[in-house]
Amino acid sequence: MTDPAMKLIALEKTIGKKHIIKGLDFSIYPGEVFGFLGPNGAGKTTTIRMMVGLMKITSGDVIIQGKSIQSNFKEAIREVGAIVENPEMYPFMSGWKNLVHYARMMPxxxxxxxNEVIQLVGLEKVIKDKVGRYSLGMRQRLGIAQALLHNPSVLILDEPTNGLDPAGIKEIRHYIRRLAEEDQVAVIVSSHLLAEMELMCDRIGVIKNGELIAINEVNEQDTTTLQEVHFFVEPIAQAKEIIEQTFEIDAKISDKKLIVSLDHATIPKVTKKLALEDVSIYGVQAHKTNLEEKFMAMIGENTIE
Incomplete structure (x- = not known):
């Protein structure tokens, strides 16, 4: 098993009498994109700020490539590139000069x-322009370029696609995936664009009220819970009757299709029964639960950070 690039160990944060982060334990591995989600006030930003040393840890630790943020901060933080909230740049300087200025801080x-990172984030044409003239999306790209300059092994991106148009979002997503797969960087992304997270991430961690409530593989097949299955069949009324009598489950007719809630293992049994009863089957479509539906089911709320 590969050693984790970053590991949170019993991470806690208390401010006054308020217990904000409650014993977070999870690991992020080289070559994976890990999505970090949470409803408003869940503690997501607080956790990220502790990960990068912008906020003091009450107890527990963050280990980055075997080095402790608590006891060996300088060595640990060298492994990290990050954009936390909005990237801050000097607006009166060009994009190039901003990167050169930042590069002087790192040996x-x-x-x-x-030049390599400028090309990677697609800013070649505007890199000599003043940052004050940049759009929000261009500043975001420059922030990612800055975070990557020192070849970090862990990249933390808070809302990396903020302000980007659909083409820019797609480009950044592909770049993040390539960075993880080709350079084996461990990437932690927090975003509220759930459809985008589903396309980008390998695993998703969900935090609520300062506690980690779930870590899921994005593409894992859930075979136990019920899913909505659409049957395109003729005669539809007969098919409805067969399913209800044989399997003792409700079926409803809607828009020329039969809708049934089934677990994964029952789908072929129903299909086989309909075929044996001479029902014509034109299609069977299992509705996959997307990340947004899973997230809302987990947190029971309709707002996220």
């Missing part, structure tokens, strides 16, 4: 590396 960043 070993060459001009070649600066």
């Amino acid at each position: 070993g960043i060459t001009e070649e590396r600066i």
Whole structure:
């Protein structure tokens, strides 16, 4: 088993009498994109700020490539690139000068590396323009370029697609995936664009009231819970009667299709029974629960950070 790139161990945060983060334990591995979700006030931003040393940890630890944020901060934080909230730049300087200025703070960043990250985030045409003239999306790309300059092994992105148009969102998503797969960077992304997270992430961690309530593989097949299945059949009334009598479950007719809630294992049994009863089957469509539906079911709320 690969060692985790970042590991949270019994992470706690208390401010006054308020217990904000309650014993978070999870690991993020090289080459994976880990999505971090939570409803308003869940503690997501607080956790991210503790991960990068912007907020003091009450107890517990964050281990980055085997180095502790608590006891070996300088060594640990060298492994991290991050955008927390909005990237801050000098608006009176060009994008190029901003990156050069940042590069001076980190040893070993060459001009070649600066050009490489500019190309990666697609800012070649505007890199000599003043950042004050940049759109929000262009600033976001420059922030990602800055976070990548020192070749971090862990990249933390808070709302990385904020302000980007659909083409820009797709481009950043593909870049994040490539970064994880080709360079084996562990990427932690927090966003409220759930459809985008579903396309981008390997695993999703959900935090609520300061506690981790679930970690799920994005594409894992849930075979136990009921899912909505659409049967396109003729004669539809006969099919409805067969399903209800044989399997003792409700079926409803809607828009020329038969809708039934079934677990994964029962779908072929129902299909086989209909075929044996000479019902014509034109199609069977299992409705996959998307990330948004799973998230809402988990948190029981309709707002997220």
